[in-house]
Amino acid sequence: MLSMTLKRMMVALPSLVGVVIVTFVLTRALPGDPAAYFAGPAATKEAIDQIRSKLGLDKPLPTQFVHYVWDLARGDLGQSLSTGQPVATEIRTRLPASAELTLVGLLVSMTIAVPLGILAATRPGSIVDHTCRVVATAGVSLPVFFTGLILAYVFYYLLGLSPAPLGRLDIFYSAPPRVTGLYLIDSAFARDWEVFAASLKQLILPAATLGIFSLAPIARMTRASMLAVLVSDFVRTARASGLSPFTVVFTYAFRNAMLPVITTLGMVFSFLLGANVLVEKVFAWPGIGSYAVEALIASDFAPVQGFVLTMAAMYVMLNLLIDILYGLIDPRVRIEA
């Protein structure tokens, strides 16, 4: 098991190297003067030159790359021009907000998509099956920022059921003492159920928006792999042995059908992390996505670069985690590896 995990990590390594190279290339080797970029539009010639030597941009590219990697290794992502704060600190404080949103979004979409896919597969051609197909196609066709706005309009403006779509917590509440940075968990630790309820209320709409968007691949995959498993020999044997339909579907078929679904989680995370940026903008969510968007508008490149790097590193890690999880669940993969 350990050797397999190590092997998987070695596979993730080239991806990480690729990510570092691409983010480096994006800042340095492209048209335009990065020093002028970093100095901002109103900088004088001297200021640009100063920044150039400060950033080491007057040195040859390979040297610059070594410096870049060295800075990264120390956790230094540069400084934001507009706030003057180190990018790494800012990302670290904002990351839990994004993580909470993404994870709850994934939870929402799993709790809807998996049962939907199973129902569709056990009753092919039925209304549930057609609903599943329509929901899956509509889900990928809906622009995620549009869904978010519609939800905010309906549940905040029309029905008044949810709080204003502005941030993680209503201004009347103060944030729970920081343990994990995830408000739901922190407030539960502090046994502050009022804050828990308040942050949950803020979280529902953006998480549902993300959930709707990532529903489609999970539902589709669950349906397809359940269909494939339900016609397999071992399910036929289980049925012939007189096991109840419930046992057959859940104990036998479902556990096997979940394996391909876990593999699609990689793609789902690509969706989720990208859509996160848009959802954070719609709901004024103080995560790393809105940090990057604010920086983009101010032409402040260092936060954007830090954001792209963080997201990509997280994505590579998540894929690694999925791979390892897959090996834990399915012993056959372990033997092959």
Add this chain to the structure above:
Amino acid sequence: MTASAAVAVDAPAAAAAVLAAAKAERARGTGLTVTLAHARYVLAENPVTAFAFGLFALIVLAALIGPLITAYDPLASDTASALKPPSARHWFGTDQLGRDIFSRVVIATQLDLFIAIASVALVFLMGGLAGLAAGYFGGWTERIVSRIADTVMAFPLFVLAMGIVAALGNTVQNIILATAIVNFPLYARVARAEANVRREAGFVQAARLSGNGELRILLGHILPNIMPIMIVQMSLTMGYAILNAAGLSFIGLGVRPPTPEWGIMVAEGAAFMVSGEWWIAFFPGAALMVAVFCFNLLGDGLRDIVDPQRRT
């Protein structure tokens, strides 16, 4: 054909099979007529695909003659009639500057469709040809192309597109380029797999034997054979391309106001959504949704037409 005739036991089905066989016999004249007949069959069989084709025609029409059918200038503001809900005069209402939203939504079709088509064409040239070469030549070409595709895949796609546009500069061209780059792995993989299974095919060996150069075989013999599959791929990614471009302009990249574009119009209307003026963001968002939905359906439909498994 014989297999399907053998299983048809009841008389009407057998008769239909004979008729179909005769029809196929007549249609065998050219490949094109067969394809057209098959397309007609698929459209009749699957009304959803026919609907998607109709929708597609409508979108293209809006892009082509949009300026002729809209009553208002999409850029002309009229503060006297700002923030008016949909009415007979302004079908989709007016925005905060009094611009007619219907005109803006229709005119925007042109730009959104252009971005999508341009980026898909670009990724076909980059990813399709790179994948083709990788699958045909193998070796180092394959290793390099796969490595590039893997590196792109290591990023969440939208995030990479953001980074590219932020670094290269905030223009429509860069949105097109970024959308093309994030789709690169998809095209490269499909083209590589398709070229790989054909590299030793009979017709390729025949072409080689008659003295054709490698490049000529690749572009003149293999490429036309994988085109149907690539076209399906293109229409499937078209919806994603539109979503990606609109998402980028929603966060303020690429297209700038006051240019009418669906993503930026939704962004402009976003602030008014929570104060009840829903129509500003709703109609461009709905247009976006319809366009993406249409391309997704179209892609599925085209796959049915092209997919050799469904072609008997």
